[in-house]
Amino acid sequence: MRRRNLMALAALTPGLAQAQAAIALWTAGPGSAFLPYGEGLARHLARTGITTEVKQSAGSLQNLGAVESDANAIGTAFLGSVWDALEGAPNAGGHRHVAIRALFPMYETAFMVAAPAASGLRTIRDLAGKRVGAGPARGPAEGFFRVAAAVAGIEPVVVSGDPAALAEALLRGEIDALWQGAAVPIPALTMVADRSEAVIFGLTPAELAEARRRLPYMAESTVAPGTYRGQSAPVLTFSAWNFVVGNWAMPEPVAYALTRAALSAEDPRVAIHPSAIGTRAANAPANAILAFHPGAARFYAEQGVTLAAPPG
CATH class of the missing domain: 3.40.190.10 (Periplasmic binding protein-like II)
Structure with a gap:
Protein backbone atom coordinates (compact mmCIF):
# COMPACT_ATOMS: atom_id res chain seq x y z
CA MET A 1 0.00 0.00 0.00
CA TYR A 107 3.20 37.87 -1.18
CA GLU A 108 2.98 41.56 -1.96
CA THR A 109 3.71 44.59 0.16
CA ALA A 110 1.38 47.43 -0.86
CA PHE A 111 1.95 51.06 0.20
CA MET A 112 -0.67 53.67 1.06
CA VAL A 113 -1.55 56.57 3.37
CA ALA A 114 -3.93 57.08 6.28
CA ALA A 115 -5.00 60.56 7.37
CA PRO A 116 -7.80 62.01 9.52
CA ALA A 117 -10.97 62.44 7.46
CA ALA A 118 -11.35 66.01 8.76
CA SER A 119 -7.88 66.98 7.54
CA GLY A 120 -8.92 67.27 3.90
CA LEU A 121 -5.84 65.29 2.85
CA ARG A 122 -6.79 63.05 -0.08
CA THR A 123 -3.71 62.78 -2.35
CA ILE A 124 0.06 62.52 -2.11
CA ARG A 125 0.26 66.09 -3.42
CA ASP A 126 -1.78 67.25 -0.39
CA LEU A 127 1.06 66.10 1.87
CA ALA A 128 3.35 68.97 0.89
CA GLY A 129 4.90 70.36 4.06
CA LYS A 130 2.94 67.89 6.23
CA ARG A 131 4.38 65.66 8.93
CA VAL A 132 4.17 62.14 7.53
CA GLY A 133 5.13 59.00 9.42
CA ALA A 134 7.05 56.66 7.11
CA GLY A 135 8.37 53.80 9.26
CA PRO A 136 11.92 53.25 10.51
CA ALA A 137 14.55 55.77 9.40
CA ARG A 138 16.06 54.94 6.00
CA GLY A 139 13.89 51.83 5.75
CA PRO A 140 12.14 50.60 2.59
CA ALA A 141 8.86 52.37 3.41
CA GLU A 142 10.64 55.71 3.76
CA GLY A 143 12.55 55.15 0.54
CA PHE A 144 9.39 54.40 -1.42
CA PHE A 145 7.58 57.36 0.14
CA ARG A 146 10.35 59.69 -0.94
CA VAL A 147 9.93 58.40 -4.51
CA ALA A 148 6.15 58.97 -4.32
CA ALA A 149 6.75 62.49 -2.94
CA ALA A 150 9.27 63.29 -5.67
CA VAL A 151 6.83 62.08 -8.33
CA ALA A 152 4.13 64.34 -6.84
CA GLY A 153 6.58 67.25 -6.69
CA ILE A 154 6.28 67.83 -2.94
CA GLU A 155 8.55 68.09 0.10
CA PRO A 156 6.86 66.61 3.17
CA VAL A 157 8.39 66.39 6.63
CA VAL A 158 9.28 62.71 7.12
CA VAL A 159 8.81 61.41 10.66
CA SER A 160 10.53 58.12 11.48
CA GLY A 161 9.53 55.44 13.96
CA ASP A 162 7.88 52.09 14.54
CA PRO A 163 4.61 51.79 12.54
CA ALA A 164 2.50 51.09 15.62
CA ALA A 165 3.98 54.08 17.46
CA LEU A 166 3.43 56.29 14.42
CA ALA A 167 -0.20 55.14 14.24
CA GLU A 168 -0.66 56.23 17.84
CA ALA A 169 1.01 59.55 17.03
CA LEU A 170 -1.44 60.09 14.16
CA LEU A 171 -4.38 59.32 16.45
CA ARG A 172 -3.05 61.89 18.95
CA GLY A 173 -2.64 64.50 16.20
CA GLU A 174 1.13 64.66 16.52
CA ILE A 175 1.64 63.88 12.82
CA ASP A 176 -0.60 64.63 9.85
CA ALA A 177 -0.55 61.34 7.96
CA LEU A 178 0.91 57.85 8.03
CA TRP A 179 2.47 56.07 5.02
CA GLN A 180 2.97 52.35 5.43
CA GLY A 181 3.57 49.18 3.46
CA ALA A 182 2.71 45.59 4.36
CA ALA A 183 0.42 42.79 3.34
CA VAL A 184 -3.08 44.23 3.01
CA PRO A 185 -4.85 45.11 5.23
CA ILE A 186 -1.89 46.94 6.73
CA PRO A 187 -2.09 46.57 10.54
CA ALA A 188 -1.04 50.15 11.38
CA LEU A 189 -3.60 51.62 8.98
CA THR A 190 -6.30 49.26 10.24
CA MET A 191 -5.58 50.53 13.74
CA VAL A 192 -6.07 54.12 12.61
CA ALA A 193 -9.25 53.38 10.63
CA ASP A 194 -10.79 51.33 13.43
CA ARG A 195 -10.16 53.95 16.11
CA SER A 196 -10.92 57.16 14.23
CA GLU A 197 -12.63 58.63 11.20
CA ALA A 198 -9.89 58.29 8.63
CA VAL A 199 -9.29 58.22 4.89
CA ILE A 200 -7.00 55.77 3.13
CA PHE A 201 -5.48 56.79 -0.19
CA GLY A 202 -2.68 55.96 -2.61
CA LEU A 203 -1.41 57.43 -5.88
CA THR A 204 -3.11 58.94 -8.90
CA PRO A 205 -2.78 57.00 -12.18
CA ALA A 206 -0.18 59.49 -13.45
CA GLU A 207 1.83 59.29 -10.22
CA LEU A 208 1.67 55.51 -10.31
CA ALA A 209 2.92 55.35 -13.89
CA GLU A 210 5.89 57.61 -13.12
CA ALA A 211 6.70 55.79 -9.87
CA ARG A 212 6.77 52.48 -11.71
CA ARG A 213 9.01 53.98 -14.38
CA ARG A 214 11.46 54.91 -11.63
CA LEU A 215 10.97 51.60 -9.80
CA PRO A 216 10.52 48.99 -12.58
CA TYR A 217 10.14 46.12 -10.13
CA MET A 218 6.99 47.60 -8.59
CA ALA A 219 3.56 46.30 -9.59
CA GLU A 220 0.22 48.09 -9.74
CA SER A 221 -2.09 47.27 -6.86
CA THR A 222 -5.75 48.10 -6.24
CA VAL A 223 -7.12 47.77 -2.71
CA ALA A 224 -10.79 46.85 -2.79
CA PRO A 225 -13.43 49.04 -1.10
CA GLY A 226 -14.22 47.91 2.42
CA THR A 227 -10.71 46.70 3.16
CA TYR A 228 -10.56 49.36 5.89
CA ARG A 229 -13.44 50.71 7.95
CA GLY A 230 -15.05 53.60 6.12
CA GLN A 231 -13.20 52.95 2.83
CA SER A 232 -15.86 53.30 0.13
CA ALA A 233 -13.64 53.57 -2.98
CA PRO A 234 -10.78 51.46 -4.34
CA VAL A 235 -7.25 52.64 -3.54
CA LEU A 236 -4.73 52.67 -6.40
CA THR A 237 -1.08 52.30 -5.45
CA PHE A 238 2.09 50.32 -6.08
CA SER A 239 3.22 47.15 -4.41
CA ALA A 240 6.53 45.41 -3.97
CA TRP A 241 6.36 41.67 -4.54
CA ASN A 242 8.47 38.90 -3.11
Missing part, protein backbone atom coordinates in the same frame (compact mmCIF):
# COMPACT_ATOMS: atom_id res chain seq x y z
CA ARG A 2 2.82 2.43 0.92
CA ARG A 3 4.56 1.74 -2.40
CA ARG A 4 1.33 2.41 -4.31
CA ASN A 5 0.86 5.69 -2.42
CA LEU A 6 4.39 6.83 -3.27
CA MET A 7 3.87 5.92 -6.92
CA ALA A 8 0.65 7.92 -6.99
CA LEU A 9 2.37 10.87 -5.36
CA ALA A 10 5.19 10.75 -7.89
CA ALA A 11 2.65 10.73 -10.71
CA LEU A 12 0.99 13.82 -9.27
CA THR A 13 4.33 15.60 -8.82
CA PRO A 14 6.38 15.38 -12.05
CA GLY A 15 10.10 15.71 -11.37
CA LEU A 16 9.80 14.18 -7.91
CA ALA A 17 12.60 11.71 -8.60
CA GLN A 18 14.98 14.51 -9.49
CA ALA A 19 14.00 16.40 -6.32
CA GLN A 20 14.78 13.58 -3.88
CA ALA A 21 17.98 15.26 -2.68
CA ALA A 22 17.17 18.04 -0.22
CA ILE A 23 16.90 21.40 -1.95
CA ALA A 24 18.46 24.30 -0.06
CA LEU A 25 15.75 26.87 0.71
CA TRP A 26 17.38 30.20 1.62
CA THR A 27 15.21 32.52 3.73
CA ALA A 28 16.38 35.08 6.33
CA GLY A 29 17.03 35.37 10.06
CA PRO A 30 14.84 35.22 13.19
CA GLY A 31 12.27 38.02 13.30
CA SER A 32 12.11 38.29 9.52
CA ALA A 33 9.02 37.64 7.40
CA PHE A 34 10.97 35.33 5.07
CA LEU A 35 11.90 32.76 7.73
CA PRO A 36 8.39 31.70 8.86
CA TYR A 37 7.20 31.77 5.25
CA GLY A 38 10.10 29.51 4.25
CA GLU A 39 9.51 27.14 7.15
CA GLY A 40 5.84 26.87 6.21
CA LEU A 41 6.72 26.37 2.56
CA ALA A 42 9.13 23.59 3.49
CA ARG A 43 6.39 21.78 5.43
CA HIS A 44 3.95 22.19 2.56
CA LEU A 45 6.45 20.90 -0.01
CA ALA A 46 7.28 17.93 2.24
CA ARG A 47 3.64 16.87 2.08
CA THR A 48 4.04 16.55 -1.71
CA GLY A 49 7.24 14.53 -1.39
CA ILE A 50 9.75 17.32 -2.03
CA THR A 51 12.42 17.70 0.64
CA THR A 52 13.95 21.09 1.35
CA GLU A 53 16.44 22.27 3.94
CA VAL A 54 15.66 25.73 5.31
CA LYS A 55 18.74 27.95 5.45
CA GLN A 56 18.87 31.20 7.42
CA SER A 57 20.56 34.20 5.86
CA ALA A 58 20.86 37.98 5.88
CA GLY A 59 17.98 38.21 3.42
CA SER A 60 17.34 38.72 -0.29
CA LEU A 61 20.81 39.63 -1.53
CA GLN A 62 22.53 36.74 0.21
CA ASN A 63 19.79 34.41 -1.03
CA LEU A 64 20.27 35.60 -4.59
CA GLY A 65 24.00 35.00 -4.33
CA ALA A 66 23.42 31.49 -2.98
CA VAL A 67 20.96 30.63 -5.75
CA GLU A 68 23.26 32.14 -8.40
CA SER A 69 25.97 29.63 -7.48
CA ASP A 70 23.90 26.51 -6.73
CA ALA A 71 21.60 24.71 -9.17
CA ASN A 72 20.04 22.83 -6.24
CA ALA A 73 19.03 25.94 -4.29
CA ILE A 74 15.99 28.17 -4.16
CA GLY A 75 15.52 31.37 -2.19
CA THR A 76 13.05 34.01 -1.09
CA ALA A 77 13.70 37.42 -2.60
CA PHE A 78 12.26 40.93 -2.76
CA LEU A 79 11.99 41.99 -6.41
CA GLY A 80 13.73 45.28 -5.61
CA SER A 81 16.78 43.28 -4.56
CA VAL A 82 16.40 41.11 -7.66
CA TRP A 83 16.54 44.27 -9.77
CA ASP A 84 19.74 45.34 -8.02
CA ALA A 85 21.23 41.88 -8.58
CA LEU A 86 20.33 41.90 -12.27
CA GLU A 87 21.85 45.38 -12.66
CA GLY A 88 24.98 44.54 -10.69
CA ALA A 89 24.33 47.33 -8.21
CA PRO A 90 26.95 48.06 -5.51
CA ASN A 91 24.78 46.53 -2.77
CA ALA A 92 24.69 43.34 -4.85
CA GLY A 93 28.48 43.23 -4.85
CA GLY A 94 28.73 44.91 -8.23
CA HIS A 95 28.13 41.53 -9.86
CA ARG A 96 25.42 41.03 -12.45
CA HIS A 97 23.47 37.91 -11.52
CA VAL A 98 22.70 36.01 -14.72
CA ALA A 99 21.68 32.58 -13.43
CA ILE A 100 18.64 33.41 -11.28
CA ARG A 101 15.12 32.65 -12.53
CA ALA A 102 11.67 33.24 -11.06
CA LEU A 103 9.62 30.31 -9.79
CA PHE A 104 6.50 31.53 -7.95
CA PRO A 105 5.05 34.52 -6.05
CA MET A 106 5.06 34.73 -2.26
CA PHE A 243 9.15 35.76 -5.16
CA VAL A 244 10.85 32.42 -4.70
CA VAL A 245 13.67 32.10 -7.22
CA GLY A 246 15.86 29.28 -8.47
CA ASN A 247 18.92 28.72 -10.63
CA TRP A 248 18.55 28.53 -14.42
CA ALA A 249 20.44 25.19 -14.38
CA MET A 250 17.91 23.50 -12.08
CA PRO A 251 16.43 20.61 -14.08
CA GLU A 252 13.19 21.68 -15.73
CA PRO A 253 11.12 18.84 -14.17
CA VAL A 254 12.30 19.87 -10.71
CA ALA A 255 11.42 23.55 -11.23
CA TYR A 256 8.04 22.45 -12.59
CA ALA A 257 7.45 20.18 -9.59
CA LEU A 258 8.41 22.88 -7.10
CA THR A 259 6.17 25.49 -8.73
CA ARG A 260 3.23 23.13 -9.10
CA ALA A 261 3.53 21.88 -5.51
CA ALA A 262 3.92 25.36 -4.01
CA LEU A 263 0.85 26.63 -5.86
CA SER A 264 -1.27 23.55 -5.19
CA ALA A 265 -2.61 24.77 -1.85
CA GLU A 266 -6.33 25.48 -1.83
CA ASP A 267 -5.70 28.12 0.83
CA PRO A 268 -1.97 29.01 1.04
CA ARG A 269 -2.59 31.00 4.23
CA VAL A 270 -3.41 27.70 5.93
CA ALA A 271 -1.12 25.33 4.04
CA ILE A 272 1.98 27.55 4.07
CA HIS A 273 1.72 30.64 6.30
CA PRO A 274 -0.78 33.48 6.92
CA SER A 275 1.48 35.80 4.88
CA ALA A 276 1.23 33.49 1.85
CA ILE A 277 -2.04 35.01 0.69
CA GLY A 278 -0.40 35.92 -2.64
CA THR A 279 1.10 32.48 -3.31
CA ARG A 280 -1.19 31.77 -6.25
CA ALA A 281 -0.53 31.20 -9.94
CA ALA A 282 -2.64 34.22 -10.92
CA ASN A 283 -0.10 36.52 -9.24
CA ALA A 284 2.90 35.37 -11.28
CA PRO A 285 2.53 38.31 -13.75
CA ALA A 286 3.41 40.66 -10.87
CA ASN A 287 7.02 39.86 -11.74
CA ALA A 288 7.92 41.87 -14.83
CA ILE A 289 11.72 41.99 -14.46
CA LEU A 290 13.08 38.47 -13.96
CA ALA A 291 12.78 35.69 -16.53
CA PHE A 292 10.89 32.65 -15.31
CA HIS A 293 12.51 29.24 -15.20
CA PRO A 294 11.26 27.18 -18.17
CA GLY A 295 9.86 24.59 -15.77
CA ALA A 296 7.84 27.22 -13.94
CA ALA A 297 6.79 28.82 -17.23
CA ARG A 298 5.45 25.46 -18.41
CA PHE A 299 3.25 25.20 -15.33
CA TYR A 300 1.84 28.71 -15.83
CA ALA A 301 1.13 27.97 -19.50
CA GLU A 302 -0.88 24.92 -18.43
CA GLN A 303 -2.86 27.16 -16.06
CA GLY A 304 -3.55 29.73 -18.77
CA VAL A 305 -1.51 32.40 -16.95
CA THR A 306 0.19 34.93 -19.22
CA LEU A 307 3.53 35.99 -17.77
CA ALA A 308 4.77 39.58 -17.87
CA ALA A 309 8.48 38.73 -17.65
CA PRO A 310 10.33 37.24 -20.64
CA PRO A 311 10.50 33.42 -20.72
CA GLY A 312 13.53 31.77 -19.19
Whole structure:
Protein backbone atom coordinates (compact mmCIF):
# COMPACT_ATOMS: atom_id res chain seq x y z
CA MET A 1 0.00 0.00 0.00
CA ARG A 2 2.82 2.43 0.92
CA ARG A 3 4.56 1.74 -2.40
CA ARG A 4 1.33 2.41 -4.31
CA ASN A 5 0.86 5.69 -2.42
CA LEU A 6 4.39 6.83 -3.27
CA MET A 7 3.87 5.92 -6.92
CA ALA A 8 0.65 7.92 -6.99
CA LEU A 9 2.37 10.87 -5.36
CA ALA A 10 5.19 10.75 -7.89
CA ALA A 11 2.65 10.73 -10.71
CA LEU A 12 0.99 13.82 -9.27
CA THR A 13 4.33 15.60 -8.82
CA PRO A 14 6.38 15.38 -12.05
CA GLY A 15 10.10 15.71 -11.37
CA LEU A 16 9.80 14.18 -7.91
CA ALA A 17 12.60 11.71 -8.60
CA GLN A 18 14.98 14.51 -9.49
CA ALA A 19 14.00 16.40 -6.32
CA GLN A 20 14.78 13.58 -3.88
CA ALA A 21 17.98 15.26 -2.68
CA ALA A 22 17.17 18.04 -0.22
CA ILE A 23 16.90 21.40 -1.95
CA ALA A 24 18.46 24.30 -0.06
CA LEU A 25 15.75 26.87 0.71
CA TRP A 26 17.38 30.20 1.62
CA THR A 27 15.21 32.52 3.73
CA ALA A 28 16.38 35.08 6.33
CA GLY A 29 17.03 35.37 10.06
CA PRO A 30 14.84 35.22 13.19
CA GLY A 31 12.27 38.02 13.30
CA SER A 32 12.11 38.29 9.52
CA ALA A 33 9.02 37.64 7.40
CA PHE A 34 10.97 35.33 5.07
CA LEU A 35 11.90 32.76 7.73
CA PRO A 36 8.39 31.70 8.86
CA TYR A 37 7.20 31.77 5.25
CA GLY A 38 10.10 29.51 4.25
CA GLU A 39 9.51 27.14 7.15
CA GLY A 40 5.84 26.87 6.21
CA LEU A 41 6.72 26.37 2.56
CA ALA A 42 9.13 23.59 3.49
CA ARG A 43 6.39 21.78 5.43
CA HIS A 44 3.95 22.19 2.56
CA LEU A 45 6.45 20.90 -0.01
CA ALA A 46 7.28 17.93 2.24
CA ARG A 47 3.64 16.87 2.08
CA THR A 48 4.04 16.55 -1.71
CA GLY A 49 7.24 14.53 -1.39
CA ILE A 50 9.75 17.32 -2.03
CA THR A 51 12.42 17.70 0.64
CA THR A 52 13.95 21.09 1.35
CA GLU A 53 16.44 22.27 3.94
CA VAL A 54 15.66 25.73 5.31
CA LYS A 55 18.74 27.95 5.45
CA GLN A 56 18.87 31.20 7.42
CA SER A 57 20.56 34.20 5.86
CA ALA A 58 20.86 37.98 5.88
CA GLY A 59 17.98 38.21 3.42
CA SER A 60 17.34 38.72 -0.29
CA LEU A 61 20.81 39.63 -1.53
CA GLN A 62 22.53 36.74 0.21
CA ASN A 63 19.79 34.41 -1.03
CA LEU A 64 20.27 35.60 -4.59
CA GLY A 65 24.00 35.00 -4.33
CA ALA A 66 23.42 31.49 -2.98
CA VAL A 67 20.96 30.63 -5.75
CA GLU A 68 23.26 32.14 -8.40
CA SER A 69 25.97 29.63 -7.48
CA ASP A 70 23.90 26.51 -6.73
CA ALA A 71 21.60 24.71 -9.17
CA ASN A 72 20.04 22.83 -6.24
CA ALA A 73 19.03 25.94 -4.29
CA ILE A 74 15.99 28.17 -4.16
CA GLY A 75 15.52 31.37 -2.19
CA THR A 76 13.05 34.01 -1.09
CA ALA A 77 13.70 37.42 -2.60
CA PHE A 78 12.26 40.93 -2.76
CA LEU A 79 11.99 41.99 -6.41
CA GLY A 80 13.73 45.28 -5.61
CA SER A 81 16.78 43.28 -4.56
CA VAL A 82 16.40 41.11 -7.66
CA TRP A 83 16.54 44.27 -9.77
CA ASP A 84 19.74 45.34 -8.02
CA ALA A 85 21.23 41.88 -8.58
CA LEU A 86 20.33 41.90 -12.27
CA GLU A 87 21.85 45.38 -12.66
CA GLY A 88 24.98 44.54 -10.69
CA ALA A 89 24.33 47.33 -8.21
CA PRO A 90 26.95 48.06 -5.51
CA ASN A 91 24.78 46.53 -2.77
CA ALA A 92 24.69 43.34 -4.85
CA GLY A 93 28.48 43.23 -4.85
CA GLY A 94 28.73 44.91 -8.23
CA HIS A 95 28.13 41.53 -9.86
CA ARG A 96 25.42 41.03 -12.45
CA HIS A 97 23.47 37.91 -11.52
CA VAL A 98 22.70 36.01 -14.72
CA ALA A 99 21.68 32.58 -13.43
CA ILE A 100 18.64 33.41 -11.28
CA ARG A 101 15.12 32.65 -12.53
CA ALA A 102 11.67 33.24 -11.06
CA LEU A 103 9.62 30.31 -9.79
CA PHE A 104 6.50 31.53 -7.95
CA PRO A 105 5.05 34.52 -6.05
CA MET A 106 5.06 34.73 -2.26
CA TYR A 107 3.20 37.87 -1.18
CA GLU A 108 2.98 41.56 -1.96
CA THR A 109 3.71 44.59 0.16
CA ALA A 110 1.38 47.43 -0.86
CA PHE A 111 1.95 51.06 0.20
CA MET A 112 -0.67 53.67 1.06
CA VAL A 113 -1.55 56.57 3.37
CA ALA A 114 -3.93 57.08 6.28
CA ALA A 115 -5.00 60.56 7.37
CA PRO A 116 -7.80 62.01 9.52
CA ALA A 117 -10.97 62.44 7.46
CA ALA A 118 -11.35 66.01 8.76
CA SER A 119 -7.88 66.98 7.54
CA GLY A 120 -8.92 67.27 3.90
CA LEU A 121 -5.84 65.29 2.85
CA ARG A 122 -6.79 63.05 -0.08
CA THR A 123 -3.71 62.78 -2.35
CA ILE A 124 0.06 62.52 -2.11
CA ARG A 125 0.26 66.09 -3.42
CA ASP A 126 -1.78 67.25 -0.39
CA LEU A 127 1.06 66.10 1.87
CA ALA A 128 3.35 68.97 0.89
CA GLY A 129 4.90 70.36 4.06
CA LYS A 130 2.94 67.89 6.23
CA ARG A 131 4.38 65.66 8.93
CA VAL A 132 4.17 62.14 7.53
CA GLY A 133 5.13 59.00 9.42
CA ALA A 134 7.05 56.66 7.11
CA GLY A 135 8.37 53.80 9.26
CA PRO A 136 11.92 53.25 10.51
CA ALA A 137 14.55 55.77 9.40
CA ARG A 138 16.06 54.94 6.00
CA GLY A 139 13.89 51.83 5.75
CA PRO A 140 12.14 50.60 2.59
CA ALA A 141 8.86 52.37 3.41
CA GLU A 142 10.64 55.71 3.76
CA GLY A 143 12.55 55.15 0.54
CA PHE A 144 9.39 54.40 -1.42
CA PHE A 145 7.58 57.36 0.14
CA ARG A 146 10.35 59.69 -0.94
CA VAL A 147 9.93 58.40 -4.51
CA ALA A 148 6.15 58.97 -4.32
CA ALA A 149 6.75 62.49 -2.94
CA ALA A 150 9.27 63.29 -5.67
CA VAL A 151 6.83 62.08 -8.33
CA ALA A 152 4.13 64.34 -6.84
CA GLY A 153 6.58 67.25 -6.69
CA ILE A 154 6.28 67.83 -2.94
CA GLU A 155 8.55 68.09 0.10
CA PRO A 156 6.86 66.61 3.17
CA VAL A 157 8.39 66.39 6.63
CA VAL A 158 9.28 62.71 7.12
CA VAL A 159 8.81 61.41 10.66
CA SER A 160 10.53 58.12 11.48
CA GLY A 161 9.53 55.44 13.96
CA ASP A 162 7.88 52.09 14.54
CA PRO A 163 4.61 51.79 12.54
CA ALA A 164 2.50 51.09 15.62
CA ALA A 165 3.98 54.08 17.46
CA LEU A 166 3.43 56.29 14.42
CA ALA A 167 -0.20 55.14 14.24
CA GLU A 168 -0.66 56.23 17.84
CA ALA A 169 1.01 59.55 17.03
CA LEU A 170 -1.44 60.09 14.16
CA LEU A 171 -4.38 59.32 16.45
CA ARG A 172 -3.05 61.89 18.95
CA GLY A 173 -2.64 64.50 16.20
CA GLU A 174 1.13 64.66 16.52
CA ILE A 175 1.64 63.88 12.82
CA ASP A 176 -0.60 64.63 9.85
CA ALA A 177 -0.55 61.34 7.96
CA LEU A 178 0.91 57.85 8.03
CA TRP A 179 2.47 56.07 5.02
CA GLN A 180 2.97 52.35 5.43
CA GLY A 181 3.57 49.18 3.46
CA ALA A 182 2.71 45.59 4.36
CA ALA A 183 0.42 42.79 3.34
CA VAL A 184 -3.08 44.23 3.01
CA PRO A 185 -4.85 45.11 5.23
CA ILE A 186 -1.89 46.94 6.73
CA PRO A 187 -2.09 46.57 10.54
CA ALA A 188 -1.04 50.15 11.38
CA LEU A 189 -3.60 51.62 8.98
CA THR A 190 -6.30 49.26 10.24
CA MET A 191 -5.58 50.53 13.74
CA VAL A 192 -6.07 54.12 12.61
CA ALA A 193 -9.25 53.38 10.63
CA ASP A 194 -10.79 51.33 13.43
CA ARG A 195 -10.16 53.95 16.11
CA SER A 196 -10.92 57.16 14.23
CA GLU A 197 -12.63 58.63 11.20
CA ALA A 198 -9.89 58.29 8.63
CA VAL A 199 -9.29 58.22 4.89
CA ILE A 200 -7.00 55.77 3.13
CA PHE A 201 -5.48 56.79 -0.19
CA GLY A 202 -2.68 55.96 -2.61
CA LEU A 203 -1.41 57.43 -5.88
CA THR A 204 -3.11 58.94 -8.90
CA PRO A 205 -2.78 57.00 -12.18
CA ALA A 206 -0.18 59.49 -13.45
CA GLU A 207 1.83 59.29 -10.22
CA LEU A 208 1.67 55.51 -10.31
CA ALA A 209 2.92 55.35 -13.89
CA GLU A 210 5.89 57.61 -13.12
CA ALA A 211 6.70 55.79 -9.87
CA ARG A 212 6.77 52.48 -11.71
CA ARG A 213 9.01 53.98 -14.38
CA ARG A 214 11.46 54.91 -11.63
CA LEU A 215 10.97 51.60 -9.80
CA PRO A 216 10.52 48.99 -12.58
CA TYR A 217 10.14 46.12 -10.13
CA MET A 218 6.99 47.60 -8.59
CA ALA A 219 3.56 46.30 -9.59
CA GLU A 220 0.22 48.09 -9.74
CA SER A 221 -2.09 47.27 -6.86
CA THR A 222 -5.75 48.10 -6.24
CA VAL A 223 -7.12 47.77 -2.71
CA ALA A 224 -10.79 46.85 -2.79
CA PRO A 225 -13.43 49.04 -1.10
CA GLY A 226 -14.22 47.91 2.42
CA THR A 227 -10.71 46.70 3.16
CA TYR A 228 -10.56 49.36 5.89
CA ARG A 229 -13.44 50.71 7.95
CA GLY A 230 -15.05 53.60 6.12
CA GLN A 231 -13.20 52.95 2.83
CA SER A 232 -15.86 53.30 0.13
CA ALA A 233 -13.64 53.57 -2.98
CA PRO A 234 -10.78 51.46 -4.34
CA VAL A 235 -7.25 52.64 -3.54
CA LEU A 236 -4.73 52.67 -6.40
CA THR A 237 -1.08 52.30 -5.45
CA PHE A 238 2.09 50.32 -6.08
CA SER A 239 3.22 47.15 -4.41
CA ALA A 240 6.53 45.41 -3.97
CA TRP A 241 6.36 41.67 -4.54
CA ASN A 242 8.47 38.90 -3.11
CA PHE A 243 9.15 35.76 -5.16
CA VAL A 244 10.85 32.42 -4.70
CA VAL A 245 13.67 32.10 -7.22
CA GLY A 246 15.86 29.28 -8.47
CA ASN A 247 18.92 28.72 -10.63
CA TRP A 248 18.55 28.53 -14.42
CA ALA A 249 20.44 25.19 -14.38
CA MET A 250 17.91 23.50 -12.08
CA PRO A 251 16.43 20.61 -14.08
CA GLU A 252 13.19 21.68 -15.73
CA PRO A 253 11.12 18.84 -14.17
CA VAL A 254 12.30 19.87 -10.71
CA ALA A 255 11.42 23.55 -11.23
CA TYR A 256 8.04 22.45 -12.59
CA ALA A 257 7.45 20.18 -9.59
CA LEU A 258 8.41 22.88 -7.10
CA THR A 259 6.17 25.49 -8.73
CA ARG A 260 3.23 23.13 -9.10
CA ALA A 261 3.53 21.88 -5.51
CA ALA A 262 3.92 25.36 -4.01
CA LEU A 263 0.85 26.63 -5.86
CA SER A 264 -1.27 23.55 -5.19
CA ALA A 265 -2.61 24.77 -1.85
CA GLU A 266 -6.33 25.48 -1.83
CA ASP A 267 -5.70 28.12 0.83
CA PRO A 268 -1.97 29.01 1.04
CA ARG A 269 -2.59 31.00 4.23
CA VAL A 270 -3.41 27.70 5.93
CA ALA A 271 -1.12 25.33 4.04
CA ILE A 272 1.98 27.55 4.07
CA HIS A 273 1.72 30.64 6.30
CA PRO A 274 -0.78 33.48 6.92
CA SER A 275 1.48 35.80 4.88
CA ALA A 276 1.23 33.49 1.85
CA ILE A 277 -2.04 35.01 0.69
CA GLY A 278 -0.40 35.92 -2.64
CA THR A 279 1.10 32.48 -3.31
CA ARG A 280 -1.19 31.77 -6.25
CA ALA A 281 -0.53 31.20 -9.94
CA ALA A 282 -2.64 34.22 -10.92
CA ASN A 283 -0.10 36.52 -9.24
CA ALA A 284 2.90 35.37 -11.28
CA PRO A 285 2.53 38.31 -13.75
CA ALA A 286 3.41 40.66 -10.87
CA ASN A 287 7.02 39.86 -11.74
CA ALA A 288 7.92 41.87 -14.83
CA ILE A 289 11.72 41.99 -14.46
CA LEU A 290 13.08 38.47 -13.96
CA ALA A 291 12.78 35.69 -16.53
CA PHE A 292 10.89 32.65 -15.31
CA HIS A 293 12.51 29.24 -15.20
CA PRO A 294 11.26 27.18 -18.17
CA GLY A 295 9.86 24.59 -15.77
CA ALA A 296 7.84 27.22 -13.94
CA ALA A 297 6.79 28.82 -17.23
CA ARG A 298 5.45 25.46 -18.41
CA PHE A 299 3.25 25.20 -15.33
CA TYR A 300 1.84 28.71 -15.83
CA ALA A 301 1.13 27.97 -19.50
CA GLU A 302 -0.88 24.92 -18.43
CA GLN A 303 -2.86 27.16 -16.06
CA GLY A 304 -3.55 29.73 -18.77
CA VAL A 305 -1.51 32.40 -16.95
CA THR A 306 0.19 34.93 -19.22
CA LEU A 307 3.53 35.99 -17.77
CA ALA A 308 4.77 39.58 -17.87
CA ALA A 309 8.48 38.73 -17.65
CA PRO A 310 10.33 37.24 -20.64
CA PRO A 311 10.50 33.42 -20.72
CA GLY A 312 13.53 31.77 -19.19
